[in-house]
Amino acid sequence: MHQHSINASPAPAPAEGRRRRRRPVVAALVAFLAVAGLNTAMSPGAQAADNPYERGPAPTTSSIEATRGPYAVSQTSVSSLSVTGFGGGTIYYPTTTSDGTFGAVAISPGFTGTQSSIAWLGPRLASQGFVVFTIDTITTVDQPDSRGRQLLAALDHLTQRSTVRGRIDSTRLGVMGHSMGGGGTLEAAKSRPSLQAAIPLTGWNTDKTWPELRTPTLVIGADGDTIAPVATHSEPFYESLPSTLDKAYLELNNASHFTPNTSDTTIAKYSISWLKRFIDNDTRYEQFLCPIPRPSLTIEEYRGNCPHTS
Structure with missing residues (x-):
């Protein structure tokens, strides 16, 4: 005009x-x-303003299956002499400070194991945008209830006294663990409902029912596990969780009780997706969890409630 x-x-x-x-x-x-x-x-x-906890670029299948994510990682050792309530460990964290704070995860080894048995998870998860604390337990024969308390003591150290506490959002925390450490993961979530995510890896516990849990939980079992068989451990753990809870059961195909002790793409892929989805509230990762993943060369079975609610 x-x-x-x-x-x-x-x-x-x-x-x-x-x-x-x-x-x-x-x-x-x-x-x-x-x-x-x-x-x-x-x-x-x-988009990040809509979700202030979102970290890193939009994910792809290749990015979450990669051995390293988008963040460069640094690490620091924590002596058992400098802590109380657990056995020290190693903290892995994104080197950058430009993205603000990150969620954090403490990881426990299994019976007779040390942090070296779960060390691969440290840099792998940290490079995706988490502060990760792989811990040693007070003794290598500590039972699940003790390991649960130690995981919580490690998170408290991480958020209150560690040299990287300023990099962590203390409201966004999770726990993981292998074998008895997996049983301890369930114990920790039971004791501290404010935890945002729990992932027991071929978990072992004499307590088979967990209706008290309020933490989104991904139970990972192995079809060939003869130490904590899925029929008497991971499956009843999962089935006993409240139906209203965001939960999933991943049974690894052609795997053993000790599969979580070495680098494993399937464990990493779904652990990263679960931690991102529930610690960071990052719905960009929902695509890897819902619809339910189908059986494959590495997945014997996957169950879960979809879509997730929290």
């Missing part, structure tokens, strides 16, 4: 000409601002 009126009218007076020449400039500025606003609305920063 402006262009048509300019062409149809007689030569404008100088002042009017200046006003009309400004109109295309104003229109261009409005168009620029509109596009800039649209780009801002579509940018990762705007």
